[in-house]
Amino acid sequence: MNTIKFCLPDNISPEVFLRDYWQKKPLLIKQGLPQLAGMFEPDDILGLSLDEAATARLLTQNPTSQGDQWHLQQSPLSEEMFDDLPEQWTVLVQNLEQWSPELGQLWHAFNxxxxxxxxxxxxxxxxxxxxxxxxYDEYDVFLAQGYGHRRWQLGKVCDAGTEFIADQPIRIFDDMGELIFDEILEPGDVLYVPPKLSHYGVAQDDCLTFSFGFRRPNLMQVLDSLVDIATAEPSLFTPLLLEQPLQPSGQLEASSIAQIKSQLLAKLQSEQGDQLIAQAVSEVVSKRQYELLVPEEALDVSELEQALKEGAVIKTDYSSRLIYSQQADQITVFANGQRLEDISGCEAELLQRLADAQSLTYQDLLAADLPLETIMGWLENSWVWLDFDAQ
Incomplete structure (x- = not known):
């Protein structure tokens, strides 16, 4: 049973947040994630940034007579890169939930x-x-303080006309307009920042800030996925039938283009089109951004059974993407960009529960009569992880 409280102030319900704040205006959530305070120390992150499998960046800020010049180094990072650093620098590491399933479980606070x-x-x-x-970012983000203190300033809403400083490796600007927020966050505090809102965070001491990002697919991703899926539909390869007015032999009439557009839209709005679009969107949003980290050690079936009997539970591994869609009574499960074709209804039901942030106990698996070999497959694909510390 998940006991992590929603990351919201006590006086703001999820309904109020989604109506009044989501993608509209910022919100400071004092002690929104108290579990994060002290979970990591700076040395943990600096050490992780040097791992060859980590996705990390080292950003340095060098003052010059013309203003600060920024320099960016991408992973793999090395210890030599940290020699003779300027006074102001930052290390960024992506996809932390892959390295810490315990941290990944804090996604429950945003359910x-x-x-x-x-x-x-x-x-x-x-x-x-x-x-x-x-x-500014193109997506929603919850900025959670985990160690030390960071001062955050929020300003104007940006747009396509926002001018960035030239000849810099990152998209930054000088003008944030009138400040609407200026506060220092302590460990456990969370600041929600909607898309396109300018923001500026400065460490006040040794500081770890965790960004829980939310984004939607763009239309190009959906179209690209739709084309890939549509190649398996034979009916879409049948030449179109069009009314043909008399016209010059070299001219493509606007009326012909309009007919083709009309038939395309009719196909997209049909039941078949609904199914194709649903699959295209599901595959896009369930794709991983980063390469899967293969665990060095793995349990065998007997060890898995023993752990479950002793109280361990199966939970979603948030370094992977496990989602489902439902049309009529049919549940379709997607994992890491793939539709799971050859799974039983029982397996689909349990994966649906996991996607909905539930945990599975040994009793759940016995009741479903699901072989532990199936669970082993889930673990090997990193769809789930085994929480030994569950009570």
């Missing part, structure tokens, strides 16, 4: 937002004065 919109958990380490500059 009032559909989990298919989750991006990843990024951590930013900076010593006093470090930042990533004044910027």
């Amino acid at each position: 009032f937002i559909p989990q298919w919109q989750r991006d990843d958990i990024m951590v930013s380490y900076a010593p006093a004065g470090g930042s990533v500059g004044k910027h």
Whole structure:
């Protein structure tokens, strides 16, 4: 049973947040994630940034007579890159939930937002004065303080006309307009920032800030996925029938284009079109952004059974993407960008429960009469993880 409280102030319900704040205006949530305070220390993140499998960046800020010049180094990072650093610098590491399933479980605090919109958990380490500059994001983000203190300033809403500083490796700007927020966050505090709102965070001391990002697919991703799926539909390869007015032999009439457009829209709005679009969107939003981290050690079936008998539970591994769609009485499950074709109704039901943030006990598996070999497959695919510390 999940006991993590929603990351919202006591006086704001999920309904009020989604109506009044989501993608509209920022919100400070004091002690929104108290579990995060002290979960990691700076050395943990600096050490992880050097792992060759980590997705990390080192950002340095060098003052010049013309203003600060930023420099960006991408992973793999090395210890030599940390020699002779300037006073202001930052290390960013993506996809933290892959390295810490316990951290990944904090996504439960945001279960009032559909989990298919989750991006990843990024951590930013900076010593006093470090930042990533004044910027905005195209997605929603909850900025959670895990260690130390960071001062956050929020300003204007940006748009396509926002001018960035030229010749910099990152998208930053000088003008945030009139400030609407200026406060220092303590460990456990969370700041929600909607898309396109300018923000600027500066470390006040050794500081770890965790970004829980949410984003939606863009139309190009959906169209690309739709085309891939449609190639398996033979009916779509049948040449169209069109009314043919008399016209010059070299001209493509606007009326012909209109007919083709009309038939295309009719196909998209048909039951077949609904199914194709549903699958295309499901595959896009369930795709992983990062390469799967293969565990060094794995349980065998007998060890798995023993752990479950002793109280361990199966939970969703949030380094993977497990979602489902439902049309009529049919549940379709997607994992890491793939539709799961050859699974039983029982397996689909249990995966649906996991996608809905439920845990599975040994008794659940016995009641479903699901072989433990099936669970082993889930573990090997990193769809789930085994929580030994469950009570």
